[in-house]
Amino acid sequence: METIIDNEAVVKKDFSEDLSPYLVTKCPVTLTNLIIGGKWKPVIIHNVSRGIIRFGEMQRAMPGVSKKMLTQELRDLERNGILNRKIFAQIPPRVEYSLTALGQATLPILYSMAMWGLEYAKQLGVENWATETPKST
Amino acid sequence: METIIDNEAVVKKDFSEDLSPYLVTKCPVTLTNLIIGGKWKPVIIHNVSRGIIRFGEMQRAMPGVSKKMLTQELRDLERNGILNRKIFAQIPPRVEYSLTALGQATLPILYSMAMWGLEYAKQLGVENWATETPKST
DNA sequence: CAGTATCCACAATGATACTG
């Protein structure tokens, strides 16, 4: 267990995220959206919470995501204090992600979103719609 | 009260939203994000819920939003069964928005997001950060 | 008042190749 870096509970203030929409409106929902919203971040958080904690398995668990996007979103979440990133000094490299306390605290949000989404899909019968599988790296 | 159109409880299946991300992953959180996620939709829903129901007042209540974006987001929400749009046949025109049952059901999500956002802002002292006010029509 | 329509800048993402 040769941990090199572990940013446990360290929230850095050099956000890459542009928080100006929140700073203008002071709307806390907007802030939450900026930190954990978007196409991939909720899925990443959910995956880490259920034990998918390495880069490779995460990519396999997320159809349609590219390395570039996944890296970018993981970095955002780390920088904003949602994820910890643990690097093991070995070859081949090994990295493991985990949720910070702030990250854990988002799970109820994801849960209520999931409940609503299921109900919505049921009412619309969206589950039965067809589509083509996309490619992507 | 000369109502012309009222799409009460009518969810149309010609989504403009591209639901393919959901159709690929079957992730209900992703679906919820597609329907009520993004920069403006949660704010619109919140505003309607607290009585801001006309186009003009909504735009005034949302610093930084353009007519184009506001119109687009309102149409999305209407088409996806979150909002009703009531048009009064008078000059000057008058339009009023209201939440459908599905729309009402999203309020707990917004609430939990707001709670998390407040806690996040408190922990980081984000409230005190400075910014310049943007222009926009 | 409550929108449309058009044009366009640039932000966001994809594809591909390379690396410690």
Added chain:
DNA sequence: CAGTATCATTGTGGATACTG
């Protein structure tokens, strides 16, 4: 394995002008 770097492409949203 877990990324970076670069270029190409797409998408998103802003500015502006017009309308019933």
